[in-house]
Amino acid sequence: MNELLEQFLIESRELVAQAAKDLATLARDPVDGAAIDSAFRAIHTLKGSFAIFALSPAERLLHAAEDVLEQARKGAALLRPATLDTLTACLDQTDRWIDAMERDGALPSDADERASAVLALLRGHVADQLPKADTSEPASQAADWLTALVAREAHQIDQSIADLIAFRYRPDADCFFRGEDPLSVVEAIPDLVALAILPAEGSWPRTAELDPFACLSLIEGLSAADEADLRAAFRLQPDQVEFAALPRTSRKTDREKITADGTLLRVESARIDALADGLRDLVIAINSLAPLANDMGRFDRALATRLRSAQVSIERAATSLHGHLAQIRLVPLEGTLRRLPRAAREIADALGKSVAFTMEGETIEADKQIAEGLFEPLLHLLRNAIDHGIEMPAARQAAGKPPQGRLRLTLARDGDAITATLSDDGTGIDPARIHHMAVERGLLDEDAVLSDDESALRLIFEPGFSTAAAITDLSGRGVGMDAVQAAVTRLHGTITVESKVGSGTSFHMRFPAHALTTQLLVVEIDGDRFGIPFGQVRETLRIDTSAIKPVGLGQVCVLRGSAVPVVDLAGLLGLPSMTAPTSRLVVTHIEGSPVALRVGNISHRLDTVIRPHGGVLGQAHGMLGSAIMGDGSVLLVLDVQELLA
Amino acid sequence: MSVRVEGGVIYLAGRCPVEDAEDLLRALEQDAQATVDITGLQRLHMALVQVLLAVRPAIQGQAAAGPLSREIFLRLISDNDRTPKNP
Structure with a gap:
């Protein structure tokens, strides 16, 4: 999946969830200013996210929803329950579209109709309060800034061998109060070729009249990046920015990304799993130090002591790593x-x-x-x-x-x-x-x-x-x-x-609340070891092999006065069958009746994390996954219920 | 404190957040001839850039390398932007 789309899916779902939460708050208290603001911001940003992919039905719908909230924000309209329901319907529709984007990478063919249907509902509620959908500036005004920019940056434009896109970014005057820094937005623009900070009102105010906390600037510039990437940089300010393409015929330059500092890192969960696996390997490696120190102690006590103290510090560090990792795996x-x-x-x-x-x-x-x-x-x-x-x-x-x-x-x-x-x-x-x-x-x-x-x-x-x-x-x-x-x-x-x-x-x-460890019973068949979840084991016992009698196609043994079918685990797994004078049985219950599983030997118990198999192994019948043993070998964990079913 | 005044020079250092805009403006109001030194500056908020653009003090030193310092300070230092371009 394309990285931009992946990020879109994560962000947009979070925004839908945030807006839904705010609407739920507003359903209880329709004049909760913080909730109105928060819902407005979430929907506004959501609209910007959809704009990156040029998904106009969604943009249209969210724009209208944003207008309704804007009216409520200004106190011009009250959010009635019916209006809130329709806003929720907007969000549900948006959420379905996000699902469609994940599934097909596009909106469904009926997106336009659906947008119109929900829009009609929305307009019905606030017919007189909705401004016209088209809020873009007149074309002539748009052309003016572009002409000025082309004249100003003529040198850069001539020098550039890439297609350029001009942008004009007019931050809201009160954006500083929202914690925004237009400069850091600009900093994240990929392939910035030129930048100018201009007074939004035509000239800068005099020192005495300057309000240091109002944004008075207009930022214009050129970027050699793709339009989608450029729009992505402005995804939180979609309505404060305009773009215009300045195409070139020449080839594109290799792009070097300039990214803003981020405090939040999104990491694929598979990487965390790999980290956990690596940490387990580390613990296993550390465990081999103790016997080494013992061996060494026979020749040189002092050196063995040093090795032991080194082992303790490595162990401590590994334990703390383990704790941090467990924290990372915790998600709301x-x-x-x-x-x-x-x-x-x-x-x-x-x-x-x-x-x-x-x-x-x-x-x-x-x-x-x-x-x-x-x-x-x-x-x-x-x-x-x-x-x-x-x-x-x-x-x-x-x-x-x-x-x-x-x-x-x-x-x-x-x-x-x-x-x-x-x-x-x-x-x-x-x-x-x-x-x-x-x-x-x-x-x-x-x-x-x-x-x-x-x-x-x-x-x-x-x-x-x-x-x-x-x-x-x-x-x-x-x-x-x-x-x-x-x-x-x-x-x-x-x-x-x-x-x-x-x-x-x-x-x-x-x-x-924490990672699932499972108690396993480790059994052996001719040197191969397998794990059976303790939960599936009723009892284990040892009987004379001669006490197992063939009956029809199968075999049975008598357990506390009743006949219990016996199944060879070796046979189930396609391994050569075992011949030994005594047999070890693991008794489990299948649909309420006992079934005995004949194994070679019962080794020991183990408390460990079972990792489900992916890919082809994931489909294997009767396998729950695998676990890593203390000596580093891999233990296959069986699902006895499924094997016998 | 990332805005420091010493002997007619206003030093901007480290990361200057939005709140520093008021301190910078006040320092420039008190001494209209002050020079602003950006040698130790790592980052600054848009609010401070606006103050510099509006008041236009003399700038000395070189800000940390990067496209922003090139785009913003080069112009400020070479005084290219004195006349508003978007009248």
Whole structure:
């Protein structure tokens, strides 16, 4: 993906999220000046980002949204709830376009129509307050500055062998107060060929009349960069700058980038992973120093002591590096969760329901892997809550509730864990009905007695359980709450449900906040070692090989009075089969029944980070990933459940 | 403090943020004949450039190399911009 587009995707999504947050604030307090300003700035910058790619439908739409906020900012118009809804629709549309840019690198063919449709809505709300869409200067005025510039910079223009673009940048008079420095904007212009700082009003004021904190300047210049790169330099000031091309026929010069100092660095996550891998290798290398010092001690105690003290300092440095790295991997949850509000609106719209979704605590941080893994189960719960929990508006009114359903996601940090609670004020889950359906679906014996309502509610997480009376477009895709349970388990999390018939349901989830380490049981087959996640192991035992009896195509052994199928791990992995008088078995449960896996030897336990495989290996059946062992060798980690399924 | 006055010379040093514009303007108001020394200057905010362009003191020294110092100070020092170009 092109770097500019990549940056666009990151920045524009952040801006959409910021504006959405501000609109949510304004929904509670329509005259919150800070929120209006912030939303205005976000939308304004967003417009500039789209302008870089010359995506005019988006620019048009955002321009209109910006106008509405500008009116509110000046106090000329009040932001009514309907207007805020339409502004939110603008943002949702923009967000969909950003998705399209990521997918196809372009806006969909219907972008113009969609922009017009939302624009019509927007104009409907503030018909008399919207200025005309075309705010560009008259052509003659534009030509004037260009003529003056060409005359002034004639020498530079003659010297240049590249196509040049002239720019005229008129910073807002109050831009210093917003923390802007037009000079640093100019500094970031690629391939600057000429620059002039001119008095915006034609002449500089006299010393006594000079306001040191008002920007009185106009900056004009020439750049040999591409127009897109030049526009990118002004992406935060799209409406303060004009461009004009001065084409040359000659070839382009190699470009040398001048970049502004940045305090924030965006780094590909793969690089952080590589750093973590490197650090693990370092720790492994450090571990080899201790035996070396011991060996050395036999010949020279003093030298061994020096080596040990060097080892301690290296270890200390590595530990501190580890801590810093863990910090880098911590990301705010809002990055991945910011799509939930839009998803909630779209799901509700599709079902003809009205839902107010609020999110709290989304700024808390968790390991990248956790933050990314949270989205899927939460989206699924959200869908279920809107689809099955929240009633249709009429039904809600009949039940004495407000027509708009309420959904709240609360995230919090609890020691080393993060908790997420999703609550709705919908119809609730009836334990008796769940019990009945579980029996109907063969998940429960008819006469089974459940200890309490909670156990009944837990049945919804069983595979194959779906409570929807009608299979809907949204949730009825054959995956149910068991998919949520699986996703939560993958993140080493837990989920519980609490519900009150008629007044709503809450799902409580708990996840570790830091990098996931997994306890592995290391087993050996003829010298090859494999890891099995401890969670998949019920017990391990040793039996005489003669006690394993062939039955039909398979083999069984008797375990506490019942026959348990035995499967050779060597056979599953395509390795030569083992022959030994005694067998080591690892017992696991597949769909509730025990299955014994015959392995060569059971080596030891290991607490480590499993790295999922990418590429071809990622598709390999029955593999969770790999882990690096203390001696530096790579351990393949098996997914026994999948291998035996 | 990145604006320092000493013996009729106003020294701009290091990174001059927007707040320094007022100090620079005040120093130039107090001594209209002051020379501004930019030898130790690393960066300056647009607000200070404006003050220099409007008041036009004599400039001495050489600012850190770079396109901006070339574009801004060369003109200031060689006094090319005395007459406004955009009347």
